[in-house]
Amino acid sequence: MKHLIFYAALVLAFSYQAAAQKYITKNGKISFFSSTPIENIEAHNKQVNSALDATTGEFVFKVLMKSFAFEKALMQEHFNENYVESDKFPNATFNGKIVNLSEINFSKAGVYPVTIQGDLTIHGVTKKINEKGTVEVKDGKVNGKAKFYVKPADYNISIPKTVMKNIAESIEVTVDVMLEKLNK
């Protein structure tokens, strides 16, 4: 009996090890877009770090705020200096899970709708979010995409009255990460 437990545990341990396939990227893309009648502001970040554990559904992001490129240098300076305070809070992170993991077959090509839930941390403030997106499995790669809205006010990012009309209350965030298998 004890032998059985031992071997079962051993098999369990190694099977998990084998199946714990992870996907990773260091150059995912995140853009945001603020639209008001006065001006549009957009920024692109092409150095997004992201990883997905296909076994557990854990999905994480780490975004260096200073890597957001703006159309105008002054916007970029204001973004880092005045709004997200990049010296104090260099990264934004997301630490969450694919809720409907069982509906994705990572060995079969296709586009799978997903619901993602977890903690989004921007400007040192953490909020629970629950958003929809897609996961496309193709050629052994996983392409995660999502579009959602973030309110600066939720993350203690204060916008002075003088520029309130220039910055949208809700900012559209677009995520596009192409994850590749992590080779151990």
Next chain:
Amino acid sequence: MKKAMCLIAGMLSILTLHTGAQDLLDLLDEGPAKPEVVTATFKTTRLVNGQSIENPANGVLVFIISHRFGRLNQGAYELFGLDQSTIRFGLEYGVNDRLALGLGRSSYQKTFDGFLKYRILRQSSGKGSMPVSLSLFSSMAINSLKWQVPERKNFQTSRYSYVHQLLLARKFSNRLSLQLTPSLIHKNLVPTEDDKNNLFAAGLGGRFKLTNRTTFNAEYWYLLPDQTTLDVKNCLALGLDVETGGHVFQLMVTNAQPQFERAFITETQGNFFKGDLYFGFNITRVFTLKKPKEFSE
């Protein structure tokens, strides 16, 4: 023995089952941060009167209006100086990440000035970082006043003067930045034989951030003694930078009326502590002429 094996196997399975989100986040760790250029040492290209280490960004044109009213201690008749003004219009352009070119016209002695400013070193943070920023500033000024004595032989070159500076700055923290500015001023024509054509001076200035959008600035220029026969004072200036979207307003009090280097370093007349103060402001507005690649259609 069997118990021990069970324990080991159990622990192993727990360990492997436990690969959670934290491990996944650890995967994203890139180790020590790469060197990163320090930005926003000052809010604009001017500390108060003098140049700051900042350049217009690559492809950005900056329009600066500098205005100084008359002396505050002239009393109510001159509305404490507000009836008079000295003005300089200037344009500065960021040719690339390091080089900036500028042009200006001052009402003081009807002077045109042109300069180049080149970033030699840029302060950075992270591993293998550079502790300070260093720039070279080189300028020429031409006064266009009518000749005082048109009858005599006048040389166009006697209108010219030059200023060369090294700007050495460090952003010590998010709030505090300091700058040291050794300067060489050359005047082609000086009033007497006892006046030096080459004058040496040094500027010391800094800013302290009050809020994200306002800073307190101070600047002092020390002109080495026995270089000029003019009765001149060292230039002192206190200022407040207020940033609103695309503009920065710099409000100041200073004992210098002119806004270009040769004049405020070597020709300042006012005694700061006797109330010979000029209230003034600089307004800067930026225009992005060259968009980054990913934004240009």
